[in-house]
Amino acid sequence: MEQLSGMIFLLLLAGPVCGEKLTYTVREENPPAVISNIGEDAELDKKYSADVFAQLRYTLGDVPAKYQGLLTIDETSGILRTVQRIDRDMICPSEKQCVIALQVQVKSPHFQIILVDVTIEDLNDNAPWFPTAVVQRTMTEASLLGATLTLPTADDLDSPAFGVQWYNLTGSTDTFELKIRRLSDGSVIITLVLKERLDREKKDSYTVQLIAFDGGSPSKSGSVTINVQVLDVNDNNPQFDEQTYRVSVKENMRSNSRVIQVRAHDADIGPNGALTYRFASKTKKALGDLFSINDTNGEIVVTGKLDYEESSTYTLTVLAQDKNPDSLAQTTVIITVQDLNDNAPKIKLNDPEADGSVHVSELTETGSFVAHITVRDPDGGVNGMFSCTLNHDHFTIVQLYETEFKIVTSAGFNREVTESYDVEVVCLDKGEPPLSSTGHITVNIMDENDHNPRFRQPTYRATIWENDVSKPFLVMVEAFDEDVGENANISYRLEEEVSGIFNIDSISGNLTVKVPLDYEQVHRIQINVLAVDHGEPALTGTAAVIIDVIDVDDEDPTFSQKHYMFEVAENEPSDTRVDQVFAADADSAQFNKFILSIDRDSEAHAAFALDSNSGVIYTRKMLDREEQDVHQLTVLACQRWPPCSYQHHVSVCESNR
Ligand SMILES: *[C@@H]1O[C@H](CO)[C@@H](O)[C@H](O)[C@H]1NC(C)=O
Ligand SMILES: *[C@@H]1O[C@H](CO)[C@@H](O)[C@H](O)[C@H]1NC(C)=O
Ligand SMILES: *[C@@H]1O[C@H](CO)[C@@H](O)[C@H](O)[C@H]1NC(C)=O
Ligand SMILES: *[C@@H]1O[C@H](CO)[C@@H](O)[C@H](O)[C@H]1NC(C)=O
Numbered sequence: 001m002e003q004l005s006g007m008i009f010l011l012l013l014a015g016p017v018c019g020e021k022l023t024y025t026v027r028e029e030n031p032p033a034v035i036s037n038i039g040e041d042a043e044l045d046k047k048y049s050a051d052v053f054a055q056l057r058y059t060l061g062d063v064p065a066k067y068q069g070l071l072t073i074d075e076t077s078g079i080l081r082t083v084q085r086i087d088r089d090m091i092c093p094s095e096k097q098c099v100i101a102l103q104v105q106v107k108s109p110h111f112q113i114i115l116v117d118v119t120i121e122d123l124n125d126n127a128p129w130f131p132t133a134v135v136q137r138t139m140t141e142a143s144l145l146g147a148t149l150t151l152p153t154a155d156d157l158d159s160p161a162f163g164v165q166w167y168n169l170t171g172s173t174d175t176f177e178l179k180i181r182r183l184s185d186g187s188v189i190i191t192l193v194l195k196e197r198l199d200r201e202k203k204d205s206y207t208v209q210l211i212a213f214d215g216g217s218p219s220k221s222g223s224v225t226i227n228v229q230v231l232d233v234n235d236n237n238p239q240f241d242e243q244t245y246r247v248s249v250k251e252n253m254r255s256n257s258r259v260i261q262v263r264a265h266d267a268d269i270g271p272n273g274a275l276t277y278r279f280a281s282k283t284k285k286a287l288g289d290l291f292s293i294n295d296t297n298g299e300i301v302v303t304g305k306l307d308y309e310e311s312s313t314y315t316l317t318v319l320a321q322d323k324n325p326d327s328l329a330q331t332t333v334i335i336t337v338q339d340l341n342d343n344a345p346k347i348k349l350n351d352p353e354a355d356g357s358v359h360v361s362e363l364t365e366t367g368s369f370v371a372h373i374t375v376r377d378p379d380g381g382v383n384g385m386f387s388c389t390l391n392h393d394h395f396t397i398v399q400l401y402e403t404e405f406k407i408v409t410s411a412g413f414n415r416e417v418t419e420s421y422d423v424e425v426v427c428l429d430k431g432e433p434p435l436s437s438t439g440h441i442t443v444n445i446m447d448e449n450d451h452n453p454r455f456r457q458p459t460y461r462a463t464i465w466e467n468d469v470s471k472p473f474l475v476m477v478e479a480f481d482e483d484v485g486e487n488a489n490i491s492y493r494l495e496e497e498v499s500g501i502f503n504i505d506s507i508s509g510n511l512t513v514k515v516p517l518d519y520e521q522v523h524r525i526q527i528n529v530l531a532v533d534h535g536e537p538a539l540t541g542t543a544a545v546i547i548d549v550i551d552v553d554d555e556d557p558t559f560s561q562k563h564y565m566f567e568v569a570e571n572e573p574s575d576t577r578v579d580q581v582f583a584a585d586a587d588s589a590q591f592n593k594f595i596l597s598i599d600r601d602s603e604a605h606a607a608f609a610l611d612s613n614s615g616v617i618y619t620r621k622m623l624d625r626e627e628q629d630v631h632q633l634t635v636l637a638c639q640r641w642p643p644c645s646y647q648h649h650v651s652v653c654e655s656n657r
Helices: 002-013 050-055 281-287
Strands: 021-027 034-037 057-060 071-073 079-082 099-107 112-121 134-140 148-151 164-171 176-182 188-194 205-214 221-231 244-250 258-261 276-279 291-293 299-302 313-321 328-338 346-350 358-361 369-376 386-390 395-399 404-409 420-429 436-446 459-465 473-476 490-494 502-504 510-513 524-533 540-550 577-580 595-598 608-610 616-619 630-638 647-654
Touching: 021 034, 057 071, 071 099, 134 148, 148 221, 164 176, 176 205, 244 258, 258 328, 276 281, 276 291, 281 313, 291 313, 346 436, 358 369, 369 420, 369 436, 386 395, 395 420, 404 420, 459 473, 459 510, 473 540, 490 502, 595 608, 608 630
Parallel strands: 021 112, 134 221, 244 328, 358 436, 459 540
Antiparallel strands: 034 079, 057 099, 071 079, 099 112, 148 188, 164 205, 176 188, 205 221, 258 299, 276 313, 291 299, 313 328, 346 369, 369 404, 386 420, 395 404, 420 436, 473 510, 490 524, 502 510, 524 540, 577 616, 595 630, 608 616, 630 647
16 A cells, blocks of 8 residues: 555656646736636636536635735636736836736635736836936036036836837037947946037037937937036046956855955046946946945945845946046946755645644545645755655645645545544755755544444333323433534434324433323333434434333223123032132233122122132022022122222122022
């Protein structure tokens, strides 16, 4: 068994792990609207029957914080919609692509994940803007043709396509022209280049307008006014030792450690040759938290935490400048981060119960879905590759996608034997040394109504006096059920046909009698009591109750005949046997013995004797038919002696020759 499940596990792991992705595009700034029906687009309506399709429930898996609250999916219909107007320039400012990657989780009866990418399409809703409206600059009258002034650059929050595309110059365009240098980090340096010699005596100031246009159609623009004042002085431009610096650092590099030192030279001597170093504007904006440069010696240090998982290379554009703000040199520093196996795979159980567990029914078939887990290792290369195992005789793990696994059952369950399992998933990465992590999943086995209620005794016995309902209690029956909850919640009942005679308390199991019973009709009654649980469907247990009715002396005796006619010969001696009378009643034997006697009021009582036990009648004297041929006797049958107040019966005795 153990070996077999291991083999299955390997086979499943090697299976195909690809899933399709649904992609949609939404315009930014559109009012909230329906995007699409995910269930139908994923063709789940073709995959499942209409019944199952209608039961599917859709939820969104982890949505990164910055995209939260933008999209929602209807749990039952699977309709994905936007919740609010989406401002792409808030969530992805100046980014080329703005894609919200969603995992739609589909549940009941099967769990599955549909990957959905929603691309937010940019609108050209931002114009280029400059930090200030007016800039004051100076230029010496001795400036050579080609002398430059650095101008501010414009910014635009839209995506690069709708971002700043080009600049134009208006105003004194006979004297100045624009020169635009694109730096390796994508930032631009805009310089105003002198086209004709200046003569401060002729004209001591110029005004130009720098206009930035974006890529929209129609294009939006922003502008800055530059006033140039004419002065005098001059110097040399600095130059870096290297066009490009390359350096490789470890990802666990400590803050403030040195990455590299860049150096530039300036032909000028003295204060004019003193250089300052800085990052170009885009580099500073993007990476100023991670790196800093010493402005006097060009030493670059790490100031933040390098993370290979976030970025494996960083490209810095570094500028060197002498005293003249318009003499700039640039170089590029490419920093490669070496990955360390510093992350163990992270195991996450998706969609657990509130207490972190998952559950399956005890009647679940082998191969049924139990839980969905996501495993991620942010390390790169082999350091980020992992495999997961699960050693359990009831569960196996199946890989769905590169980072998605499901746990399925590999055996049956019996909650009455084991209520819950601790399932251990171990994921080990392929780094050197390898890092592993262990996830514990508590699987609770849910009760099913698979046990009948059982009575503690198969048969109960009770007794009841006949004719008496003053103490109706007969017996308390008790049943138990190995299930739990409502599946084990028992109600007691009687079969329909005895419910007029008996009653059972559905909760306590107390059996009582409702009407007096008659021993003479029935000595013993056997009925069935039922224990019914509250499961769906309910199960029933049965026990017999045997009720003995105790006799009470409540019946009157009767003689075997209403009149007896006996004959006896005359002239026989006294104590001659005449014949016998019999009396009986319906009570049981103990109440069925009578004392028989001759009523003293009978006319002939002096002539006859009666055996009080046997009922045999004897003569007490010699009889003479000629004297009297018929004698009338009344015979009594009594329970006690004397008196016999109860019941009597008349018998006639006649004697003749
Ligand atoms: C740029 O400006 C010049 C004059 O300043 C003008 O002639 C030219 O048409 C402009 N270019 C565009 C594309 O607007
Ligand atoms: C920059 O380097 C100079 C010379 O090595 C040193 O004196 C100065 O303290 C450094 N500046 C900073 C901010 O570390
Ligand atoms: C058992 O069922 C009765 C009747 O439906 C209900 O009142 C009672 O609360 C239940 N007991 C338990 C323990 O669930
Ligand atoms: C059931 O019978 C038992 C035993 O006579 C008694 O203690 C109990 O109170 C009865 N319960 C009910 C609900 O009548």
